[in-house]
Amino acid sequence: xxxxxxxxxxxxxxxxxxxxxxxxxxxxxxxxxxxxxxxxxxxxxxxxxxxxxxxxxxxxxxxxxxxxxxxxxxxxxxxxxxxxxxxxxxxxxxxxxxxxxxxxxxxxxxxxxxxxxxxxxxxxxxxxxxxxxxxxxxxxxxxxxxxxxxxxxxxxxxxxxxxxxxxxxxxxxxxxxxxxxxxxxxxxxx
Amino acid sequence: xxxxxxxxxxxxxxxxxxxxxxxxxxxxxxxxxxxxxxxxxxxxxxxxxxxxxxxxxxxxxxxxxxxxxxxxxxxxxxxxxxxxxxxxxxxxxxxxxxxxxxxxxxxxxxxxxxxxxxxxxxxxxxxxxxxxxxxxxxxxxxxxxxxxxxxxxxxxxxxxxxxxxxx
Ligand SMILES: [Zn+2]
Numbered sequence: 001x002x003x004x005x006x007x008x009x010x011x012x013x014x015x016x017x018x019x020x021x022x023x024x025x026x027x028x029x030x031x032x033x034x035x036x037x038x039x040x041x042x043x044x045x046x047x048x049x050x051x052x053x054x055x056x057x058x059x060x061x062x063x064x065x066x067x068x069x070x071x072x073x074x075x076x077x078x079x080x081x082x083x084x085x086x087x088x089x090x091x092x093x094x095x096x097x098x099x100x101x102x103x104x105x106x107x108x109x110x111x112x113x114x115x116x117x118x119x120x121x122x123x124x125x126x127x128x129x130x131x132x133x134x135x136x137x138x139x140x141x142x143x144x145x146x147x148x149x150x151x152x153x154x155x156x157x158x159x160x161x162x163x164x165x166x167x168x169x170x171x172x173x174x175x176x177x178x179x180x181x182x183x184x185x186x187x188x189x190x
Numbered sequence: 191x192x193x194x195x196x197x198x199x200x201x202x203x204x205x206x207x208x209x210x211x212x213x214x215x216x217x218x219x220x221x222x223x224x225x226x227x228x229x230x231x232x233x234x235x236x237x238x239x240x241x242x243x244x245x246x247x248x249x250x251x252x253x254x255x256x257x258x259x260x261x262x263x264x265x266x267x268x269x270x271x272x273x274x275x276x277x278x279x280x281x282x283x284x285x286x287x288x289x290x291x292x293x294x295x296x297x298x299x300x301x302x303x304x305x306x307x308x309x310x311x312x313x314x315x316x317x318x319x320x321x322x323x324x325x326x327x328x329x330x331x332x333x334x335x336x337x338x339x340x341x342x343x344x345x346x347x348x349x350x351x352x353x354x355x356x357x
Contacts, residue, residue, distance in 0.1 A: 176206075
């Protein structure tokens with residue numbers, strides 16, 4: 001077992017409690033999982049927490065993997081479910097956040113902008129554009145957003161996206177047409 | 191089919207064309223149309239620009255020790271074991287642990303009291319026992335004068351000094 005072992009095979013070992021296999025699996029997939037969540041939520045700190053919870057879920061559900069889909073499809077399904085349940089609980093906490101924002105307005109700012117060095121103008125522009133893209137993504141309905149992120153940043157096929165979302169391939173096509181149309185309008189101004 | 195009707199149909203196919211998801215015949219149909227239609231060609235360029243712009247969202251890296259924290263979470267969860275799972279399933283996960291601890295403590299005290307009462311039959315004190323307790327109290331001779339020079343004697347004198355001055 002090494003860094004060339006397919007993820008599906010590693011997961012089978014994880015199901016038997018192999019921690020080394022799990023470590024290789026986490027090292028291999030932590031960045032795409034983290035970025036999928038980050039692009040979906042637009043919150044860096046929360047993304048790290050959710051990515052950890054996602055891999056915790058992978059450890060716990062390893063036995064349930066039947067090998068019917070690719071490992072990444074299965075992994076992204078867990079990730080997406082975690083994101084959606086986070087959004088649900090965030091909606092429940094929204095009224096609480098409302099009071100917190102009133103008492104602590106700096107929470108409203110993106111922290112990735114706060115830690116920028118004042119003289120690094122290029123870096124600041126890059127971060128500003130990144131933030132604008134992120135904000136544009138946040139305006140999309142959840143399913144459109146997931147479909148678009150999986151296509152644009154993970155280069156999944158329509159078939160794989162349909163498997164992650166549990167919908168048909170024409171439905172994925174339609175989600176992407178609408179997502180791109182909205183983003184085109186939002187990003188034209190940048 | 192009129193050109194605008196065709197344009198509308200092609201426009202909806204441009205996204206899948208961009209993603210490389212069209213069949214060979216559909217792909218050829220789109221390319222033939224694009225070659226002869228400026229409006230659709232422009233729309234295709236805009237779509238490509240949007241795709242490009244999306245790449246400007248920077249990728250983030252996991253913080254160092256990512257795996258270590260995941261494995262710590264797993265260790266903690268297995269230590270919590272059945273109780274943690276049970277409480278989590280019951281919806282206690284979102285409550286802070288002091289609240290859980292207090293609730294468990296309160297339930298414990300209530301159960302303990304109930305079990306204690308049902309197991310041990312509490313009898314009123316026998317008159318003889320009461321008499322013997324009176325005997326014990328009188329043997330302590332609490333109202334006898336304290337021996338002079340002791341700490342208790344000093345304290346008593348201090349009290350009486352204060353009392354005489356207040357009056
Ligand atoms: Zn046209």
